[in-house]
Amino acid sequence: MDDFRRVADELAADIAAGRLRPGERLPPQRAFARRRGIAGSTANRVYRELARRGLVVGEVGRGTFVSAAERPPGPALAEPASARVDLELNHPVAPGQGALLAEGLERLRRPDVLAAALGPAGVAGTAAAREAAAALLATPGFRPAPSEVLFAGNGRQAIAAAVAALVPAGGRLGVEALTYPVIKGIAARLGVTPVPIAMDGHGLRPDALADAHRAAPLGGVYVQPTLHNPCGTTMPQERRAELAGALERLGLHAVEDRVWAFLPAGGPEPLAAHAPHRTVLVDSLSKRLAPGLSLGFTVPPAALAGRLATALRSGAWGPQGFALEAAAGWIADGTVEKVVRAKRADAASRQRIAAACLEGAAVRSDPCSYFCWWELPRRWRAETFVAAAARRGIAVTPAAAFVVGGAAAPRAVRFGLASPPPDVLARALRTLAGIAAGDPDDDAPD
Numbered sequence: 001m002d003d004f005r006r007v008a009d010e011l012a013a014d015i016a017a018g019r020l021r022p023g024e025r026l027p028p029q030r031a032f033a034r035r036r037g038i039a040g041s042t043a044n045r046v047y048r049e050l051a052r053r054g055l056v057v058g059e060v061g062r063g064t065f066v067s068a069a070e071r072p073p074g075p076a077l078a079e080p081a082s083a084r085v086d087l088e089l090n091h092p093v094a095p096g097q098g099a100l101l102a103e104g105l106e107r108l109r110r111p112d113v114l115a116a117a118l119g120p121a122g123v124a125g126t127a128a129a130r131e132a133a134a135a136l137l138a139t140p141g142f143r144p145a146p147s148e149v150l151f152a153g154n155g156r157q158a159i160a161a162a163v164a165a166l167v168p169a170g171g172r173l174g175v176e177a178l179t180y181p182v183i184k185g186i187a188a189r190l191g192v193t194p195v196p197i198a199m200d201g202h203g204l205r206p207d208a209l210a211d212a213h214r215a216a217p218l219g220g221v222y223v224q225p226t227l228h229n230p231c232g233t234t235m236p237q238e239r240r241a242e243l244a245g246a247l248e249r250l251g252l253h254a255v256e257d258r259v260w261a262f263l264p265a266g267g268p269e270p271l272a273a274h275a276p277h278r279t280v281l282v283d284s285l286s287k288r289l290a291p292g293l294s295l296g297f298t299v300p301p302a303a304l305a306g307r308l309a310t311a312l313r314s315g316a317w318g319p320q321g322f323a324l325e326a327a328a329g330w331i332a333d334g335t336v337e338k339v340v341r342a343k344r345a346d347a348a349s350r351q352r353i354a355a356a357c358l359e360g361a362a363v364r365s366d367p368c369s370y371f372c373w374w375e376l377p378r379r380w381r382a383e384t385f386v387a388a389a390a391r392r393g394i395a396v397t398p399a400a401a402f403v404v405g406g407a408a409a410p411r412a413v414r415f416g417l418a419s420p421p422p423d424v425l426a427r428a429l430r431t432l433a434g435i436a437a438g439d440p441d442d443d444a445p446d
Contacts, residue, residue: 004045007036008053011046015055015066026056042143055400084192085394085428087100087189090370091291092415094342102290104335105326108209115326123312125151129324133297134332137258137283139245140266141275144281144299150309150326152296154257155284157317158221160186162255162280165304166190167219174221176204178402178410180229183222196222196404203228203235206246220253227260230414231373232365237268244274253304256282262340277301279307285327288340295323320377326426344368350417350425357429361436370418376411376434384440392435394428402422 010124026047027035033043050056058064108114119306124130130146137144153157167173169191175183177196187194195218198208204223223243225235243315248256256271272279281299296319300308312318330336344435347370353374354363365372371435376385382398389396400409417425417434419427 003038003047004042004382005045007042008049011050012016012034012053012055013423016104018068022066023064024066026066026242048126053062056148066396084390085424086419087415087417087425087428088395088397090418092287092343092346092370093290093416094265094339094346097290097339097342100335100338101330104330104333107242107329108322108326113325117322118319121151121324123150123152123309123318125149125319125324126328128332129328133327135332136336137281137297137299137432139269140275141269142270148299148302150298150300150305150312152317153297153317153319153323154294155257155282155296156182156186157315158282158296158298159183159255159257160190160285161221161308161315162282162298162300163187163192163222163316164190164315165300166255166280167309171219172216174209174252176223176228177407178223178230178399178406179404180224181401184404192403193217196407199231201233202239202378204243206239206242209243209246211250212252213219213252218252220255221247222255222257222269224260227366228259229260229371229386230371230397230399232369232371234268234366235266235271237406240271240274240373241270243272244278246435247275247278253280253301255280255282259287261289263344263370264366265368271297277303280304285323285336288343289330289335293323295319295327305378324325333392347417353422353426354417354429358427359363361433371414371416372416373414376413378411380411380436380440382409382411382413385435388435388440389432392431394431396432 011020012290026032029047030040037045047056051058055067056064059124077168108117120227125133127146129151130149133151134144134146135150137149148360152161161184163173167190172193172195173187174195174197177199195212197212199207199328203225225240227234236338250338254271254275258270261267261270261283270281272281280301283297285293285295326397347368351365351367351369354365355384358374362375363372364375376382382400386396386398395413396413398409399412399414401412403409420428
């Protein structure tokens, strides 16, 4: 008999229409059979059919639940440009991390724990969240006290609060000559002028910072010492010590962005370890875990703690209680560390793909990074190359997006490795290599 398929079709339609939502538990089979007036064996076949279609999942001892919607497959390069292979956004997701994170949420099913997590949260978080964050941010040469940690809704909000606390409206903020584009938007919103500071192969130059400050006082400096975005470089310890000395001599504070610093295992100490009284350390969970779970951390010097807390509150940049509680649990039970290890392996694997597909190209990166900086052949302008890539359904970022002020943009692009599946990434990079090997005139649109 096909009665079970008809019933399964009805439930499938309810799932497709949203009447049965992802995560919702279906009745026990015996209760379902009574409700539908069908035999228990038929109910069993209905549930098995739904599982075969990937619409439900059974969990031993808990029941049968509606599955989350499947992600659409990565676009093929033969598809139109509207179905992009996105090498601009960089949201790493490690294989199997959903299952790891799900296990860590089990305790939030307790009504008392969930009720507490859904209450209001302040920028100082909770005692458990402070302990967990301090442990997460610790390195062999640096460990903040839990009482020093403040929380924001995400890393960008933590950066905005730090800039607001350091630089008054109309003031000047030093930034690396090539920098994270979001900092330019933050500065514009706060009425702050970003001032480009010259760099070399080791990162921001302390002498150039001193020159800029002498020309007109800076309110602070934003810097990415570890896995700089977009250049992919990591500032060596000697340069960090030099920069720390310059901050002390100039009386300046730095905002140290460490959102990618989890990728180098046993990486260099933060700038905050060299200049603890002159550095506002900023980090977040979105790259470590997932973009949908955002929580920002900041560790200011004691003298700035009050100003930074006020900036977080007045900017409405504080954390959400649920994110605090979930994060504290995931850090304490080791889930974050497991996901980080998986992402380190994933990033290294993707770097090997990039090295193989772009052999001989002037690509700069780090073996543990999720992005690369590509200095294009002389015949290519960055914008022309980006347009040629877009016509093949591939999105990369031109160097102009990272330039501060009116300086000329390098003939380069940045591409991220994290978002596409590995096979799609490889095909996209081979396509880009083919574009670079050709001539821009031959690639001009009709």
